[in-house]
Amino acid sequence: MHWSRDELGDITIRRCFYVSEFAQEREQQDARFKKMDQFILDLKQEKFNGSYDLAYKVINHLRKLISQTRWAHAKELMGVIRKEGKQLVAAQPSEYVIGNMVRRVLKIVREEYVRLLGKSEEFANTESLHKMLTSAETEDEKYMKSLKELKTTVMEAVSEYIDEMDASIHNIAAQAIEHIHSNEVILTIGKSRTVEAFLKQAAKKRKFHVIVVEGAPLYHGHELAASLAAHNIETTIITDSAVFAMMSRVNKVIIGTHSVLANGGLKAVSGAHIVAQAAYQHAVPLIVLGAMFKLCLLHYSDIGGSEATFNRLASPHRVLDYYKAGSQDLCNVQVYCPTFDYVPPELVTLFISNIGGNAPSYMYRLLSEMYHPNDHEL
């Protein structure tokens, strides 16, 4: 088909006309979506610095969302949050903190709605047979009453939760003195900000010795050891291979974790499983430190295909660098560099979170306090 110069010119002018009509609206939408998109982009590119940072960013993002979007009642608000939450989780599926934060906000919304309606909180939570049979509100009608104060109360509750999160490291560290006595030898692996604060707090009053496992191939242990030694805590760095050899002298193993799974198991740094096993063999208690927002609803088998999204394989050049691997001999070698490890709950002795110490068998109960069962599927 041949287009004459005039015809072409006509079409482009018409196109420009249509574009300009919708341009303004689109600009407004764009401005709003730009901020959301930017955040999603940041998530995809992993522009965050650890789980605290990420949790903080997500919940602030959700707070902005609540304040800036228009919604009529609680159900619509939850729909908005859910939609955004799905996008965020899809952007970074290996970070469960995102899903945790979204579900926590949904639970906050539900709680505030129920409280404003004047009913007690337990009523909203329990699903008694009587309630199920004689409930006046069906699932569709629930949460649809329009309440003026809902927005402010939800914003307040979310801010409260953010404050609680900010104080979580401090709350965990305040329990340090209960668990560490004088002249103890404590083993830790990798670098966890919670563990660092915990040990530094205990070192203010007690003298003890810390053995840090370096945690190849990322060697986070070196950073932690340097930081602890700068605080005059007696620190020794050992390689991962020496863990079993040293375990007979260790009194406690204290580690941080990336997430806590629903059965009480851990998704921790690579190498944590063998440390946990060695501790179990020597009957050394394993204490895990983590704030409550790290507790997630997923089980080990839930995480699609277990190895698919559970573990992240980092670049293998950290294990076998390019020069060595590129040589004729070694070009067909499969090199693995996993970043996470699954630690089953039987190996964990105690969880210390900002609300206190718990056994791993109790963790599933805490889930029901933090997340509503209807929110398990976003």
Next chain:
Amino acid sequence: MQSADVGDPSKANKAVKKSVKKERRKEKISNKGDSSKSQQQQSVQQFDGAVAPKSKAELRAERRAKQEAERAAKTLKKEEQAKSNKAKGPQVSANLQVDDPKVQKKAAKKLEKQQVPQRTEGHKKVTLFSHLHQYERSVSITKDIGFGSTGIHPAIIKLGLQYAEGIITGSNARCAALMNAVCQLIADYETPPQKELARHLESKLKPAISFLNQCRPLSVSMGSAIKYMKIKITKIPSDMSDDKAKQELISDLQAFVHVNITLAKQAISNSACSKISDGDVVMIYGSSSLIIHVLNAAFKTGRNFRVVVVDGRPKLSGIRALRHLCRAGIKCSYVLISAVSYIMPEVTKVFLGAHGLLSNGYVMGSVGTSLVSMAAKARGVPVIVCCEAYKFCERVQTDSFVNNEIGDPRDLLATDGSSSGPLIKEDAYKNLDSLKVLHLTYDVTPPQYMAMVVTELGMLPCTSVPVVLRVRSFDT
């Protein structure tokens, strides 16, 4: 002597008694005199008399006390000597008593006598291992060595440097290199006039071994070889000519290497091969010449299996194993030890090499062996240790602390080349007083994690080590 002792006091007593009697007679005579004079005299004499018999009795008592004390001391000494003669059983070596200054002084004197240079201890020591040497690789140990005829043989010096720099690693390689160097030493050896070959050669060997010990602590395989050497040297008949003796000695030592390393390797490969079946995924840790040989032999018989090589810092010896296996055409994977739990679900068998087997059934291997066997046992994966019989030793150890080799801590820190990166730099390490770095070389695995040990004498449980040692000691 005792009779003389008995005689002396009695004679002394008699003499004292006589003198006392004389004085009493003098007193009586003087007392019969004038009162005043006698008083004075009496007083004087009484004074004298009061002191004199006392002094005599005192002297007697003193002498008696002295003699009894001497007698007691002599009996004590004899008891102690008898005790020390009895208790010359297992003695703790000076290498395990670095925190005892007296023992170290003695050891230093011994090294000086042998003209062997001594290494300086490192600055920052890990207190848990203060009973072991903790050196830092600073200046070469051979800097001040002379090449005089009374010094150490150049082949030994070369060997020592190769050990210290990590050019020769692995217990079999170290043992074979040692035998080689000693054969050279024996070949170049000339008995000085009026001295016996057997005795003088041993005195030549002692400084050589001390020097090698200073370069790098002796391995179990080397210890075994040295024992064999010493036995062979003492068994040389005194009427044999020097040349013939030297020849026989050299051939004996070469036979030791041939039988205990080369032939044993083949025997172990044959039996261990039967444990690898088609479709197996075999995990190995680090680099053991014996295990590589076993895997190559199994691959040559046509079995279809693949290997997972687990490696540990800072030596990263697994890369050597990886090269050998890849050249043979075996499919390999490579992970660091922190990823052992990740890869363990795929693994069907674990083959480990050993540095030495202890008498209580514990296996001494490169650090990390215990971790791999524990992880395997937890998943029900069988662990098979392959070890030649000459590496069995009489030592007993229950943990990895009492006897170990502490390497240079700077191996774990950042190398000079890399300026950025997570590893701590050397300057930072020196400045932080509270920071210590531990570089362990060996660790000890309890026997419950291991299914069996494959030796050239057959497949044994780990606890059969003392039986084998007994059998072998009857053979030699």
